[in-house]
Amino acid sequence: MMPSPSRPAFLAAGAALVTVVLWASAFVSIRSAGEVYSPGALALGRLLAGSVALGALCLIRREGWPPRAAWPGIVVSGVLWFGVYMVVLNWGEQQVDAGTAALVVNIGPILIALLGARLLGDPMPPRLLAGMAVSFAGAVTVGLSMSGGGSSSALGVLLCLLAAVAYAGGVVAQKPALARAGALQVTTFGCLVGAVLCLPFAGQLVSEAADAPLPATLNMVYLGLFPTALAFTTWAYALARTTAGRMGATTYAVPALVVLMSWLALGEVPGPLTLAGGALCLAGVAVSRSRGRAARVVAASPRPEPARERSGGSAGSA
Template structure:
């Protein structure tokens, strides 16, 4: 991992956390606004192609070599899972499902990652993670029933489940696929490759044929720009800086802060209705994710954190 030259003063660390929470927490609302007049797969694909190209250029400027052909294949596999089968599908779902609710569903991905990691490494889950999984399962069930009652569309709910599974697969098993060891270059390659796959998917789905540039609102364009510049470039740079200078457990806190920020912004800005059942689901899901992602001790006493690919919405 390439270290930056910026010293980790307490003020800078605090500013970095606030930036990460607010930006990644607000991207769900940004997606909702962008997808009002932009096609979902082309929207997501273009966002990550642009962001990935910039990150690749920055990594190359720092002296990191571009990935080999084999590493590009691995990056494309991870990008397909994280961008095309996860982010682009979330964008499609947000055409009908409230942004805060989608953020809550996405917060359940670490629960699946914990299960997949158990299968991949054979590491026991432990009592605390089992409790977290139980709480999370109940929370997701409540959220699913509430969403289906408001929007009786099983395809949307099934798509959310597919997006969660795809993210967990890419974040867990993608570690075994050929990747460049440089975090910045690797993430840029995943974004760039996954973005192009999403664009191809959008074209095959007919989005390009039905796209009317004159119908695109300035709000959607501004939201797309925000998602690209702030949601992908800035927030990921902040995430990498925090991973270099702060304990990984503290950095992982974004996984359970993001849905709270997303729910609040959805209610305040987009007038999304928060029902008692959604509140109850939140009270179950957030502690569940905390139990799953926070630091634990191994049998040898070594402290360990469940680190995964950053869950960038």
């Protein structure tokens, strides 16, 4: 009986790994593009690049439109996560130091677990809660150690808090949609909804792109193709096969990976406190992802099966 459930569990874990690695790489790219592009223009450019890539893939795979029952979750997650979250987070990180941003934004996974338990009936086992507590402490430690004595503003704190709430709401709204449509469909149309929401920033994007250096624009395109188009699809694939709270806890690996990538790509050697915080993040993720029994890992996997039949199998190879 073990071979059949082990494959989807392995694929879901691999998809989650791809997601956190690409989301971590986004911080390095945002550092470059964010110096040239304003928050709204950067979000719109990123979403347009992602929408083009995802739309082309949907056409190649002949995905078609999602079922009507999936649209409420797609629209809500598109507005909150692809639209509001990206703009507000870009803006908030210009107003606060990294320590404050880490503290406020990283309440997102905690909110996901609470909302998932309340609205989706997701379980909250002690290991998940313990792992999230350890990872949250690690994320705050990493942020404080890399803050460099920056300043914070009340507006910046409020924006980061709004970003965390939008992130949590988007994830919880996306989960039911994945029971009715494939991961590629949910991601593509959610990205399109976010792009439409950001269209008021089109004028800024055009004017800023005309004067932007090529590396900044390439970083914006990279953000759309990989941390958005690819990583959000692999996220949706993995989310369809586990609980929202457990997937939210997985993103606590991002700060540790950002430390490592900054070290390798930018030559920013982390200090002992930063390394300790990164280790705490990874330890907390390991605790929160463990369930003790292999059967429990696949407990949520049957839910996406109907979606494969309705969506032409997109959930199986996102």
